[in-house]
Amino acid sequence: MIRFILLQNRQGKTRLAKYYVPLEESEKHKVEYEVHRLVVNRDPKFTNFVEFRTHKIIYRRYAGLFFSMCVDITDNELAYLECIHLFVEILDHFFSNVCELDLVFNFHKVYLILDEFILAGELQETSKKAIIERMGELEKQE
Template identity: 60%
Template sequence: MARSGSWSMNPRTVFASRLLGGVGIHRRSSNLVSRREQRKQRELRSRSEMVIRELSGLILSRGPKLCNFVEWKGYKVVYRRYASLYFCMCIDQDDNELEILEIIHHFVEILDRYFGSVCELDLIFNFHKAYYILDEILIAGELQESSKKTVARLIAAQDTMVETAKEEAGSISNMISQAM
């Protein structure tokens, strides 16, 4: 089934390509592109992990009575501790640190409303919701929505849409399984 040289296929790819009219066939050059992309993603991930490790060490080693601003590689890191959680934002030198502290506090208050006293496990298992909340508050690093009620309403609407989509997907799956 597999030709030597320019084509690389396994039996599943052949089956998929027949079903999809040839869409499933991959050239080796596309495999090289995906390998490059994978390498770039690994490098980006390792750089991100290095930055997180470096900033974690820098912030966690600071005493509780020190200010919540740290100079780091030409930027300012603004952080705030809530119980065992640290919320950090990296900003330009000329940005307002106090405004960023208020944005962090605003974000935590909305998380508290949504999760009912937010904790580490809420953020670990529902990180996508925390990101959605942050996306509702900030756009391009600037405060977009300052109303907690508006953000809560938008989050509730999104949760409703997700539940509706899950129900529809479940009903479609049931129809498919009954048809077979």
């Protein structure tokens, strides 16, 4: 199960934080700080997995952005690693050539997309097409 998802830039600014487990405010700040410290200095030649407390962070770097997912240590690492990539592809498709600024100014859209992709810490939909179409539907409603 995904415990939380973080999008952070190299400086550690959080661009998206979604928690599927109840954490206190102060704990969330600590987690974000620690996860950033943990992934930012890792060599690109290293694994995409790193232990974090009693869990595991699966992360991937795209340009200056780190996408990190905290999952159970018994979870399938590669499946979640590709889950990150699929999410990035969806964002890329939605924003046509996504960049960090898109995510900054449209952070609310990113939350919407994420809610169509992952729910309750589990994958909800793996079809890019289904999610993009759904976003179209939602935009019409506004």
